Amino acid sequence: MQIQPDMDVLISEVGPRDGLQSVARTMPTADKLRWIDALHAAGVREIEVASFVPARLLPQMADAAEVVRHALTLPGLTVMALVPNRRGAEAALAAGVHKLTVPVSASAAHSLANVRKTREEMVEEVRAIAELRRALNPAVKLEAGISTAFGCTLQGEVAEDDVIRLAAQCIEAGADESGLSDTVGYAHPAQVRRLFRRLFAEIGDRAGAAHMHNTRGLGLANCLAAHDVGVRTFDASLGGLGGCPYAPGASGNVVTEDLVFMFEAMGVKTGIDLERLIAARAPLQAGLPGEPLYGMTPEAGLSRGFSQGVLHG
Amino acid sequence: MQIQPDMDVLISEVGPRDGLQSVARTMPTADKLRWIDALHAAGVREIEVASFVPARLLPQMADAAEVVRHALTLPGLTVMALVPNRRGAEAALAAGVHKLTVPVSASAAHSLANVRKTREEMVEEVRAIAELRRALNPAVKLEAGISTAFGCTLQGEVAEDDVIRLAAQCIEAGADESGLSDTVGYAHPAQVRRLFRRLFAEIGDRAGAAHMHNTRGLGLANCLAAHDVGVRTFDASLGGLGGCPYAPGASGNVVTEDLVFMFEAMGVKTGIDLERLIAARAPLQAGLPGEPLYGMTPEAGLSRGFSQGVLHG
Numbered sequence: 001m002q003i004q005p006d007m008d009v010l011i012s013e014v015g016p017r018d019g020l021q022s023v024a025r026t027m028p029t030a031d032k033l034r035w036i037d038a039l040h041a042a043g044v045r046e047i048e049v050a051s052f053v054p055a056r057l058l059p060q061m062a063d064a065a066e067v068v069r070h071a072l073t074l075p076g077l078t079v080m081a082l083v084p085n086r087r088g089a090e091a092a093l094a095a096g097v098h099k100l101t102v103p104v105s106a107s108a109a110h111s112l113a114n115v116r117k118t119r120e121e122m123v124e125e126v127r128a129i130a131e132l133r134r135a136l137n138p139a140v141k142l143e144a145g146i147s148t149a150f151g152c153t154l155q156g157e158v159a160e161d162d163v164i165r166l167a168a169q170c171i172e173a174g175a176d177e178s179g180l181s182d183t184v185g186y187a188h189p190a191q192v193r194r195l196f197r198r199l200f201a202e203i204g205d206r207a208g209a210a211h212m213h214n215t216r217g218l219g220l221a222n223c224l225a226a227h228d229v230g231v232r233t234f235d236a237s238l239g240g241l242g243g244c245p246y247a248p249g250a251s252g253n254v255v256t257e258d259l260v261f262m263f264e265a266m267g268v269k270t271g272i273d274l275e276r277l278i279a280a281r282a283p284l285q286a287g288l289p290g291e292p293l294y295g296m297t298p299e300a301g302l303s304r305g306f307s308q309g310v311l312h313g
Numbered sequence: 314m315q316i317q318p319d320m321d322v323l324i325s326e327v328g329p330r331d332g333l334q335s336v337a338r339t340m341p342t343a344d345k346l347r348w349i350d351a352l353h354a355a356g357v358r359e360i361e362v363a364s365f366v367p368a369r370l371l372p373q374m375a376d377a378a379e380v381v382r383h384a385l386t387l388p389g390l391t392v393m394a395l396v397p398n399r400r401g402a403e404a405a406l407a408a409g410v411h412k413l414t415v416p417v418s419a420s421a422a423h424s425l426a427n428v429r430k431t432r433e434e435m436v437e438e439v440r441a442i443a444e445l446r447r448a449l450n451p452a453v454k455l456e457a458g459i460s461t462a463f464g465c466t467l468q469g470e471v472a473e474d475d476v477i478r479l480a481a482q483c484i485e486a487g488a489d490e491s492g493l494s495d496t497v498g499y500a501h502p503a504q505v506r507r508l509f510r511r512l513f514a515e516i517g518d519r520a521g522a523a524h525m526h527n528t529r530g531l532g533l534a535n536c537l538a539a540h541d542v543g544v545r546t547f548d549a550s551l552g553g554l555g556g557c558p559y560a561p562g563a564s565g566n567v568v569t570e571d572l573v574f575m576f577e578a579m580g581v582k583t584g585i586d587l588e589r590l591i592a593a594r595a596p597l598q599a600g601l602p603g604e605p606l607y608g609m610t611p612e613a614g615l616s617r618g619f620s621q622g623v624l625h626g
Contacts, residue, residue, distance in 0.1 A: 185613065188578035189537050217571035217609030218578075221533040224502050228541075258530035265501035265531075296530035300498065 007271040009263055010046055010233045011256060012209055013039050015284070016067065017048040017082050018253055019241030020060050023291060029063040031287025033070045038280035039238065043272040044256075046078040047071060048101065048235075052088035068095040078141075084115050089129040090136075099141040100133065102126055103181070104170055106163040107152035110183070114147075119162075123169045130174025143208050144170035144178045149195065151186030164198050171206050179208030179233070182222065185215020185252075189225035196229045211235040212254045213242075214294075219254035220262055227268070234259060239281055240294030257281075261297040274302060320584040322576055323359055323546045324569060325522055326352050328597070329380070330361040330395050331566055332554030333373050336604060342376040344600025346383045351593035352551065356585040357569075359391040360384060361414065361548075365401035381408040391454075397428050402442040403449075412454040413446065415439055416494070417483055419476040420465035423496070427460075432475075436482045443487025456521050457483035457491045462508065464499030477511050484519050492521030492546070495535065498528020498565075502538035509542045522546040525567045527553060527607075532567035533575055540581070547572060552594055552606030568608040570594075574615070587615060 016036060020027055032049075039047055049071045050064035064081065071079040080099040083089040089100055104122045105111035111119050126144050133140050149163045167178035180195060192210070199207045210226035210233070212219045223234055236259045242252030260272050278298045285293060329349060333340055345362075352360055362384045363377035377394065384392040393412040396402040402413055417435045418424035424432050439457050446453050462476045480491035493508060505523070512520045523539035523546070525532045536547050549572045555565030573585050591611045598606060 188575060190579040215609060215613045216574050217568065218533055218575050220530055221537045221575060224534045224537060255530065261529055262501060262531055262534060266503040296528060300528045 004045065004271065006269060007045070008232070008269045009227070011044065011260060011263075011270050011272060012046040012048065012080070012233055012235045013044045013238060013256055014048040014211070014235045014253060015039075015237040015239070015241045015256070017051050017061075017080075018235070019237040019239075021051065021058065022242045022252060023060065023288060025288060025291075026060050026062075027287040029066055031283060032063070032067055034283040035238075035280065035287060036067070036071055037074070038283050039277075040074045040077055042274075042276035042280055043270075044277070045076055045271060046080060046099075048080040048082060051082035051084070052091045052095075053084060065091065065095040068092070068097055072096055083129065085125055086128045086132060089132055093133065093136045093140060097140065099143065100129065101143040101145050102129060102170075102175070103147045104144050104166060105147045105152075105183075106158050106166050107148035107155050109154035110148045110152045113154060119166060123166070123173050126170050126175055127173035134174075141177075142175045144173075144175040145181050145208070145211060146170070146178055147181040147183040149180040149187075150182040150191055151184060153184045160195055160198065163195060164202050167199055167207075168202050171203050175206075177206050177208035178203060179211060179235075181211035181235075182213050183211075185213035185218075187212060187222050188218060189221050192222045192225040193229050196226055196231055200230055207231070209233040209235050213252055214240060214254050215252065220258060223254060223259055224262070227263075236260075238277070238284055238293075239298075241284070241291070255295040255297075257295045257297045261302075317358065317584065319582060320358070321545070321582045322540070323522075324357065324573060324576075324583050324585060325359040325361065325393070325546055325548045326357045326551060326569055327361040327524070327548045327566060328352075328550040328552070328554045328569070330364050330374075330393075331548070332550040332552075334364065334371065335555045335565060336373065336601060338601060338604075339373050339375075340600040342379055344596060345376070345380055347596040348551075348593065348600060349380070349384055350387070351589075351596050353387040353390055355587075355589035355593055356583075357590070358389055358584060359393060359412075361393040361395060364395035364397070365404045365408075366397060378404065378408040381405070381410055385409050396442065398438055399441045399445060402445055406446065406449045406453060410453065412456065413442065414456040414458050415442060415483075415488070416460045417457050417479060418460045418465075418496075419471050419479050420461035420468050422467035423461045423465045426467060432479060436479070436486050439483050439488055440486035447487075454490075455488045457486075457488040458494050458521070458524060459483070459491055460494040460496040462493040462500075463495040463504055464497060466497045473508055473511065476508060477515050480512055480520075481515050484516050488519075490519045490521035491516060492524060492548075494524035494548075495526050496524075498526035498531075500525060500535050501531060502534050505535045505538040506542050509539055509544055513543055520544070522548050524548040526555075526565055527567050528565065533571060536567060536572055537575070540576075549573075551590070551597055552608055552611075554597070554604070554606065568610075570608045570610045574610040 055062035236256040237253035368375035549569035550566030553568040
């Protein structure tokens with residue numbers, strides 16, 4: 001748990017990684033750094049700043065090490081990177097990240113399509129990364145994000161037993177925590193409650209983040225459902241960056257601004273200043289002119305009398 | 314309660330009234346009727362089809378009686394109309410509606426601005442309408458919708474005691490049920506749970522619909538919160554019609570399509586066929602060309618393997 005005394009929940013911003021990964025145009029490094037600075041200035045305390053994958057596969061992430069180096073200069077920030085395998089973890093550890101996240105798909109079909117490995121092979125990859133981390137820098141945290149945990153566009157339904165077993169196997173293999181990701185936007189609140197309850201029952205406080213998408217508009221409802229059953233870390237993306245290529249017009253990740261608004265209105269402290277967070281859209285937009293940004297709160301403005309942690313407290 | 318054996322919740326479509334009220338252009342009557350027909354064909358069983366207000370104030374509603382007459386021909390449909398006062402109720406009862414809804418604002422400032430009456434005077438209006446209903450057609454249902462129940466753009470915070478007292482006073486004055494409306498999109502899930510719990514404690518099964526807006530993206534999360542504490546009737550608007558003039562780009566009412574998707578995915582039966590519901594956007598769009606429609610589910614499409622009441626059941 002990265003939660004600090006002045007926070008009830010941890011909002012983990014994934015825009016610079018998950019968001020940018022879905023954007024065709026490469027964002028200039030200088031704009032990425034300004035964007036990350038603005039997120040940090042708003043009080044964001046964990047950012048997934050990059051993924052360490054071959055630059056020829058994802059040119060957007062060619063500057064991963066440089067972005068990490070800059071992010072490390074920001075006080076109090078947990079600098080996180082996605083790594084799909086041991087090689088990526090080596091590069092990320094060399095760059096100095098505080099936390100690694102490894103995507104492990106609960107869908108057999110998605111696992112093969114996404115990383116060309118079976119689920120069992122990915123658990124072994126987690127084990128190898130955990131050993132590498134122990135050898136190189138034991139202070140680094142390691143998360144396994146169980147993707148397609150709520151359904152899969154390739155195979156349809158994903159068995160809940162598979163999800164829970166895989167999460168437990170990743171912990172056994174050396175991950176510090178396992179979170180659940182609604183990679184394709186299929187989750188609904190009843191399922192979110194059921195699956196996270198099972199996750200807590202299985203791995204206790206090793207249960208990690210809820211990573212929800214907003215593909216069918218249920219992102220915030222699913223985060224609320226996860227919070228109801230005890231989840232305290234939530235992935236989100238500024239401006240909802242991260243559209244689904246197969247779902248034109250549908251936004252991808254849960255919008256950070258709306259999520260922070262929801263929690264703060266409820267009196268659940270995020271540690272994030274909402275006005276400054278909305279201001280962080282400017283450098284994002286500057287680096288990706290014309291890219292559509294989502295978010296109802298930035299468009300509507302804060303409600304009259306909204307004062308973080310006070311109104312409706 | 315209008316809930317039928319094959320439904321766990323009642324979705325009350327308010328687009329033809331609340332939605333159109335915010336649209337500048339007047340929708341041709343023939344298009345309204347096709348839209349209402351399509352909603353009914355999708356399985357919608359309660360529609361707020363019009364408001365009975367002076368045509369000079371709201372030209373959009375000049376055809377209210379004609380719309381009601383047509384809607385009355387649709388089997389199994391509860392035909393509902395908004396009436397702000399006794400005069401409107403007379404016209405609505407003459408047209409033959411099944412259900413009247415009277416907006417009673419919990420915000421003193423909004424009540425004066427909206428209907429030029431104090432809250433106390435509105436309770437007396439409810440009493441007069443209830444007596445009129447008893448005299449003319451006792452079978453007609455009467456709902457008092459407590460508007461600005463979760464906050465007000467004019468006065469800011471609205472005291473929860475005021476909301477609950479007003480709801481009880483409306484029941485005492487003869488209304489069959491009192492619902493709570495987040496007229497301006499200020500509600501958050503913790504508040505929704507707290508206030509509806511208090512409403513149930515105060516007036517029991519006379520507690521009516523949750524009328525949520527999506528101004529800051531919290532519409533579905535608020536409906537989930539209301540459902541959690543026992544609310545079973547939900548107002549919503551096809552395509553989220555009903556924008557907020559003061560919040561450009563922000564959709565207004567909860568989007569019916571997304572709400573139905575959420576409930577059906579959860580196994581909570583709405584009685585509504587989602588594909589047919591999405592098809593009902595066509596006559597709406599035909600009647601209001603160029604008018605922006607919202608809704609993530611229509612844009613993303615149904616999830617693979619989604620089968621109402623089956624998947625994730």
